Amino acid sequence: MLKGIDSRINADLLYVLAAMGHGDQLAIVDRNYPETSNALGKELVRYDGINATEALEMVLSLFPLDTFIERPVYTMQMVGNPDEVLPFHKEGQEICDRIEGRKIGIQSLERFDFYKQVGQCFAIISTKEDRPYGNFILVKGVL
DSSP states (O other): OOTTSOTTOOHHHHHHHHHOOTTOEEEEEOTTSOHHHHOTTSEEEEETTSOHHHHHHHHHTTOOBOSSSSOOEEEEOBTTBTTOOOHHHHHHHHHHHHHHTSOOOEEEEOHHHHHHHHTTOSEEEEEOOOSTTOOEEEEBOOO
16 A cells, blocks of 8 residues: 555556656557557556546556657547547546646547557556547656
């Protein structure tokens, strides 16, 4: 037991967050994302009981977003309608802004570009998010 840490954050996630350095990236993915095939050589942390926005809140309680780049968060665009801002992404924007105490820049990526970006991530958190396109990539900042 540790004080001041969300009780849902397990030892695997604590290890990943502590091991990451400035500029490293972390993916939070929904239940449709092919995390097993894309996690080869990466840390994979499974959270079968929570959705992606809950995972986002947990992570951001400990994880600073990068302030040296304009958009430290990525989302996946809707196939066939890349300009659509989904309610899921709006909720993620609100969480990031609230926890960071500033407006956070978010960049949406085409599906396969998002997959490639996940390939650059240090780790993947797999959730049971049901909402389509329920994925984020976060770039770690410094304290």
